[in-house]
Amino acid sequence: MQLKIALLGGDGIGPEVLAQSVKCLKAIEETFNHRFEFVEAPFGAIAMTGSGRPLPDETLALCQEADAILFGAIGALDYDNNPEAKVRPEQGLLRLRKELGLFASIRPIKMFPAFLENSPLKRNIVDHTDLVIFRELTGGIYFGKKTLSEDGTTASDLCSYSESEISRIAHLAFKAAKKRRKKVTLVDKANVLESSRLWRKTVTNIAQSYPDISFECLFIDNAAVQMMLNPRQFDVILTDNMFGDILSDQGSVILGSVGLLPSASVGLENAMFEPFHGSYPQAKGKNIANPVASILSSAMLLQHFGLDEEANAIVAAVHKSFVKKVVTTDVLGSSKYGTDYVGDFISENIVESD
Amino acid sequence: MQLKIALLGGDGIGPEVLAQSVKCLKAIEETFNHRFEFVEAPFGAIAMTGSGRPLPDETLALCQEADAILFGAIGALDYDNNPEAKVRPEQGLLRLRKELGLFASIRPIKMFPAFLENSPLKRNIVDHTDLVIFRELTGGIYFGKKTLSEDGTTASDLCSYSESEISRIAHLAFKAAKKRRKKVTLVDKANVLESSRLWRKTVTNIAQSYPDISFECLFIDNAAVQMMLNPRQFDVILTDNMFGDILSDQGSVILGSVGLLPSASVGLENAMFEPFHGSYPQAKGKNIANPVASILSSAMLLQHFGLDEEANAIVAAVHKSFVKKVVTTDVLGSSKYGTDYVGDFISENIVESD
Ligand SMILES: [Mg+2]
Ligand SMILES: [Mg+2]
Structure with a gap:
């Protein structure tokens, strides 16, 4: 080639x-x-x-x-x-x-047995961790309109998502899950954010066209907790740009080195x-x-x-x-x-x- | 009383x-x-x-x-x-x-020796953890303007902060640090967000009026990592509403139970x-x-x-x-x-x- x-x-x-x-x-x-x-x-x-x-x-x-x-x-x-x-x-x-x-x-996080002891988490928690994070990368708050008031005392960032931005990555995640352990976890903050509610609605609909994939939703704060308590529960994690940034960096710690x-x-x-x-x-x-x-x-x-x-x-x-x-x-x-x-x-x- | x-x-x-x-x-x-x-x-x-x-x-x-x-x-x-x-x-x-x-x-996270073994993190990492998170609670993306387009295909949330919102909690954090181990860590995402840059600028200025307090800044994704690798490094963490939500839930895992x-x-x-x-x-x-x-x-x-x-x-x-x-x-x-x-x-x- x-x-x-x-x-x-x-x-x-x-x-x-x-x-x-x-x-x-x-x-x-x-x-x-x-x-x-x-x-x-x-x-x-x-x-x-x-x-x-x-x-x-x-x-x-x-x-x-x-x-x-x-x-x-x-x-x-x-x-x-x-x-x-x-x-x-x-x-x-x-x-x-x-x-x-x-x-x-796309960020796979797979435990290497040789480095089990390197993890800050206990061995029984991290052993056999094998997950992949699908993080939306071109939308959300990292790309939304930014403002700084003329006097420099107020600043803002806009987090915006469209159904099409959500569905194209959602389909990738569900397709990946088909070749893996057949589970997709959507991470959002739908109890507070309008954009998260659009994620949840859109992905919940898409999940119906993948009946062999089990689908669940977690709030980002809980997901950050679960990543430390039981990362093995995850197969494919689907999430937005900022949550994906945090969660995947956090997930990388599981291996004890971001260098792997x-x-x-x-x-x-x-x-x-x-x-x-x-x-x-x-x-x-x-x-x-x-x-x-x-x-x-x-x-x-x-x-x-x-x-x-x-x-x-x-x-x-x-x-x-x-x-x-x-x-x-x-x-x-x-x-x-x-x-x-x-x-x-x-x-x-x-x-x-x- | x-x-x-x-x-x-x-x-x-x-x-x-x-x-x-x-x-x-x-x-x-x-x-x-x-x-x-x-x-x-x-x-x-x-x-x-x-x-x-x-x-x-x-x-x-x-x-x-x-x-x-x-x-x-x-x-x-x-x-x-x-x-x-x-x-x-x-x-x-x-x-x-x-x-x-x-x-x-205000969210203190202090390790109880009786429960050291309950932590998902290794003993040597969590022993003597004693930090407190100051999370801004009434501003930021949880309270910003929310929109949903009429056809329901686009949704947005605005993250906005003013200097005064930032400085009132910053002063509380620095004052708390005076009675503790004299260190404040600001957590933001100043490499991407305009609102985070306002946090960093405002808090960096305030830090100068607390010369006995050491001050450092971390990006949220790195902070989420450090919370798992070395939580003992933190004394007072100061951060915005959403980052504080994630970080404090994550910090709570250190004790092995959110019930404490x-x-x-x-x-x-x-x-x-x-x-x-x-x-x-x-x-x-x-x-x-x-x-x-x-x-x-x-x-x-x-x-x-x-x-x-x-x-x-x-x-x-x-x-x-x-x-x-x-x-x-x-x-x-x-x-x-x-x-x-x-x-x-x-x-x-x-x-x-x-
Ligand atoms: Mg990152
Ligand atoms: Mg929470």
Whole structure:
């Protein structure tokens, strides 16, 4: 297969972990005889230094034209700590998702037996956790109209959803549940929010056309509680943009490291694959970032194009790194391996299964 | 001291747990020679059956005139599961807070050594957790303008904050921190939301007038993570209405039971005391609800009026119930004690310390 893959390293540890994914995809190319063309483009705070804009036009054009996008991370301390900054790196990511119509963020959270002890939650609670969060990604309060009064004393954000925004991701979630344990949990705040009531009404209707899928609803505050008390109860979680942000970050803690979790952002015509974690600017350049989340996201990329055997080869190499304890210090404090070494190990252990 | 206390039992297990608090306050009356006048009033779904309104005028008038309010819980399954319902019980609570100007919800989360093993989090993570959440209670998206398009296909909620709404609760939080471990953490989503940026700017300014208090900011998604990884890092958490809802419910899980946590809602002229937990309609009338959260909230009521010795007498009796294992099954599965029995035990063990 021939694929053109846009590489957006972004900020902080983004470029470092992305480089390890590229090693793995190059190993896949050789081992399985594919042709991947990689094209790098500036994105995030790093792009603002040149153009003043976190998503330059050329980067957007490349992403539109590429078959898939591998993305690192976005965000820099300079902007986080400055409430006066007019343009923020994160706006680039929001705009990219919007322009490409990447309306669904898909975030699998699956416990690795090797890291059971790393979880802050007790073993009996997290063992066998295997859930996936479908987070709406281009609507809701993150994209609603924002206002700041002229005297700067009042500010507002609008959370708005339409039935069509809700139903397109709801169908994805129910379809995914069909191939899994056949359960969808909608998370909202329908006892208080009008937009949540529209979610509940719309999804409850859609659920009727998937009679083999069991369907339940939870309020976000209760869902945040259940994620700590009994994450195994969840199969597919469906939720809006902000609730999905909170819940998926919270869910990622279950594994004891945000460095292990991949994610995909998909739309009708484009798909982007990225680690779950943020730009972690404090770790930038220190060769300590865990590349596994990024590497597993490249496996999701391969899967997206039907290259299941290839995706499994990456996952198998990652598992080998766990077994051999070739991991970064976030998952094993005593480890002496850095980002690069772990990336080398995994990419060198990618083999065709027989 | 003479106090007129409005009793709003509300829905679900509310009336049952409230009744135990009243037993304790009556014991305080006798033991310490005070005069408490208790006046009950309908509130929530139960009030809607009669008047169609969750907060009848007479109930509001009573609350305005009383010295303090003891409240049970609100919300019923009939309404939760019906997205078409025009009026919801929760609207009564929102309106009551608004009418009384109860702008700050104060939610202490303190680990009890007796229940360390009950936490879903590992012992070394939760031991010595002692934090308090200041949640803004009358502004933000729960109270913003709501719209539903005529064809019912688009819905919206507005999240709006003013500088004055932010600063009045911020000052409460900083003052509380002075008497504690001298740290305030603001939780917001300033990288995406305009209202959060106003919070960050306003609170950062206020922090400068409390030079002995250390001040830091966290994004809500990261805060939800930190609450699971290292809750001990927090002293006073300051946040908006919705983030406070999620974070405090999540924080409550640390103790392994939402049945142990009291809370207060305070304004300039009124104060209401209530258990942290909801109406738990599934448990209604089964005599299994944990009354401790409600009982500890009556201790917060006494403290509010400077009756520290009396408040401590309640807390001491609660601790005795823990030591003697006179607890409900939510905190000790093998317990055979019900709501009433636990309430009797605690109220009968309220004594003057010497
Ligand atoms: Mg996040
Ligand atoms: Mg809540």
